Amino acid sequence: MKQILLCLLLMLFSTQLSAEKYIVGAQNIGYYPHYDFSASEDKGVGWAILEAFSAHSGHEFIYLSMPIRRLQLELLKGHVDFVYPDNPGWYNQVTKNTDKYFSSPLTNAITGTFVPKDNTGNSMERIKRIAMPLGFTPVNWQQQVDNKQTKLVWVSDIEAGMWLVQKGRVDAIDLETHVATHISKNVNGLAPLTLDLTLPHNEIPF
Structure with a gap:
């Protein structure tokens, strides 16, 4: 089954579905205000939107920060459910865009x-x-x-x-x-x- 890839909006999930836990693979570079998943509190706009969706839907997101290349490897292995951020125009040697779903962009x-x-x-x-x-x-x-x-x-x-x-x-x-x-x-x-x-x-x- 193809992995669902975040660029993000998680409108694919109905709020009426039972609450699930999802692992979000995130870039381990400080790119605030867009994202900084190493921060202890405010992790940026992308994180804030995900957390707002989590509070509304009941879904729980666990964030794993790692190098960009490893993100794609973990996605391919099925160890993460989503990657954030990502874009069809970005090049990587691990995954193919045809094997991934991209959501509408957050920003x-x-x-x-x-x-x-x-x-x-x-x-x-x-x-x-x-x-x-x-x-x-x-x-x-x-x-x-x-x-x-x-x-x-x-x-x-x-x-x-x-x-x-x-x-x-x-x-x-x-x-x-x-x-x-x-x-x-x-x-x-x-x-x-x-x-x-x-x-x-x-x-x-x-």
Whole structure:
């Protein structure tokens, strides 16, 4: 039977069904305000919506935070019922989109290329090294990467990636706008980065 995959809305479940317990496999990266399943209290918008549904329906959700690649492996093995977040446009070598069901998205995220304020307006050719959250699909930069014009620098921590930009160790970071704003406001000494609209950016639902 095909696994049901979360991007999410769980309207597939009738509130009249008997209460069930479901395991949600979640990315183990802090991407607040969208999600941060390592947080002790507020785990982000995705978690809040799931918890609201849980309270309304009686269904219980157990959250397991793990690396992105492992999420797909555990889904394939049947060890988790849902994966959050996910998107048909994201690449992985483990599962096929034809073997998964995607729900309607919970939110639309504006993702783009963030650079220091003084470095806006440069061409793509000037971006030689770009920080990317580990396991993410470089949708906006895939062609540049494939052509070896831009090198990906994987980071397991978003804040660390933003520091790399500020220190000049990479030219930019591929990031969601609300996430960038949240980190900039809450980390002392980290200067706000600017979303350069002349560089690749897009809207991604999940």
